[in-house]
Amino acid sequence: MTTSPAKRRVDPEKAAGRRNQVLEAAAVCFARSGFHGASMSEISKQAGMSAGHIYNYFDGKNAIILAFVDAHSEYVSDMLSNLGSLEDPLQALVDNAERHVNDTLDPQPWHVSLEMYAEASRNPDIAERLRAHEDSARGQLMALVKRGRERRNLAVDDVLLDSRVDTMIAYFHGLTVRALHRPDMNRAGLVEAFQVSMRALLMT
Amino acid sequence: MTTSPAKRRVDPEKAAGRRNQVLEAAAVCFARSGFHGASMSEISKQAGMSAGHIYNYFDGKNAIILAFVDAHSEYVSDMLSNLGSLEDPLQALVDNAERHVNDTLDPQPWHVSLEMYAEASRNPDIAERLRAHEDSARGQLMALVKRGRERRNLAVDDVLLDSRVDTMIAYFHGLTVRALHRPDMNRAGLVEAFQVSMRALLMT
Numbered sequence: 001m002t003t004s005p006a007k008r009r010v011d012p013e014k015a016a017g018r019r020n021q022v023l024e025a026a027a028v029c030f031a032r033s034g035f036h037g038a039s040m041s042e043i044s045k046q047a048g049m050s051a052g053h054i055y056n057y058f059d060g061k062n063a064i065i066l067a068f069v070d071a072h073s074e075y076v077s078d079m080l081s082n083l084g085s086l087e088d089p090l091q092a093l094v095d096n097a098e099r100h101v102n103d104t105l106d107p108q109p110w111h112v113s114l115e116m117y118a119e120a121s122r123n124p125d126i127a128e129r130l131r132a133h134e135d136s137a138r139g140q141l142m143a144l145v146k147r148g149r150e151r152r153n154l155a156v157d158d159v160l161l162d163s164r165v166d167t168m169i170a171y172f173h174g175l176t177v178r179a180l181h182r183p184d185m186n187r188a189g190l191v192e193a194f195q196v197s198m199r200a201l202l203m204t
Numbered sequence: 205m206t207t208s209p210a211k212r213r214v215d216p217e218k219a220a221g222r223r224n225q226v227l228e229a230a231a232v233c234f235a236r237s238g239f240h241g242a243s244m245s246e247i248s249k250q251a252g253m254s255a256g257h258i259y260n261y262f263d264g265k266n267a268i269i270l271a272f273v274d275a276h277s278e279y280v281s282d283m284l285s286n287l288g289s290l291e292d293p294l295q296a297l298v299d300n301a302e303r304h305v306n307d308t309l310d311p312q313p314w315h316v317s318l319e320m321y322a323e324a325s326r327n328p329d330i331a332e333r334l335r336a337h338e339d340s341a342r343g344q345l346m347a348l349v350k351r352g353r354e355r356r357n358l359a360v361d362d363v364l365l366d367s368r369v370d371t372m373i374a375y376f377h378g379l380t381v382r383a384l385h386r387p388d389m390n391r392a393g394l395v396e397a398f399q400v401s402m403r404a405l406l407m408t
Contacts, residue, residue, distance in 0.1 A: 117381060118322035121238060163393030166382055167401060174378025177321060178370055189367030193405060197371060200404030201397060
């Protein structure tokens with residue numbers, strides 16, 4: 001741990017609570033003004049903390065955005081570990097459809113949004129972090145799909161695995177874009193379509 | 205037509221050529237600097253035309269971005285009309301996979317990019333135009349899928365059609381995002397995965 005002396009004086013539990021308080025306020029501001037448009041002063045007003053106080057926990061807006069990217073990555077990684085640990089990981093992915101659709105249509109603060117990808121195109125720190133997390137999540141998903149297909153005696157050559165997984169990830173990203181345009185889509189219908197498409201990609 | 209007297213003096217063919225010259229230069233600048241970052245002076249330098257000359261054809265950068273959105277819409281609409289006019293439109297959509305993957309991985313100037321959606325979040329004119337074009341393309345795709353499924357005696361209830369079409373569109377959007385992150389994806393593999401997924405969504 002390389003915390004500054006000032007930061008070491010803060011009670012760790014209290015510090016985690018304060019960090020969350022800042023992240024929750026930032027989520028509201030990012031949703032309202034975008035990553036690019038939200039200022040530290042807007043975030044500090046929303047959090048009910050002085051900008052100086054916020055700087056005890058984050059070195060600036062960039063650090064807050066990076067904390068968002070990390071939180072999203074942790075969420076995805078935990079979900080994939082959980083699905084991957086089940087007896088039939090492919091069926092688990094298909095059964096996860098309802099949670100997936102609901103999570104996408106009810107965006108949580110930690111979700112990667114279109115805004116996050118747009119920010120990555122302007123900000124090399126964000127782009128690098130996003131890429132590292134994405135490579136790691138893609139690796140987890142590849143291993144899960146490979147194990148699940150082997151279990152079912154289905155083909156697992158590299159090109160097929162790569163392409164099936166990239167097509168799945170394309171769908172995950174695209175549904176996020178789609179949810180911004182049509183937030184009122186029929187959820188039961190999307191779950192059914194998701195399952196039809198995933199069964200074909202994973203189990204054939 | 206409500207052209208200004210100044211614009212009426214321009215030879216129509218020459219004007220169309222000049223407009224394309226500006227759009228091609230803008231494509232280069234947008235790819236380099238983003239919609240937001242590219243300035244009229246950068247575009248005018250790239251086009252080898254004075255900014256004043258460009259204003260004969262476009263009222264400003266916004267008008268150039270709108271011309272991009274319109275050109276993309278025309279491309280999609282022509283493609284869907286063409287596929288819809290074929291004997292078996294669902295098979296035609298599946299057979300179109302290679303063109304679709306190549307178009308997405310070799311982005312053309314008229315393509316809707318992530319940048320275009322990000323711009324829409326900041327610019328209500330762009331958002332409105334993008335939404336109108338998207339509604340129109342979605343309507344074309346719905347009609348095509350409905351006709352194709354009727355022809356094959358498959359279910360065509362509203363929720364099913366809506367959800368299958370939104371899932372397809374989510375995949376189209378998502379592949380654009382994916383292509384930015386992994387431009388070196390295996391094209392033959394993506395075509396195969398696209399066809400597996402589309403056959404399931406369209407023909408079951």
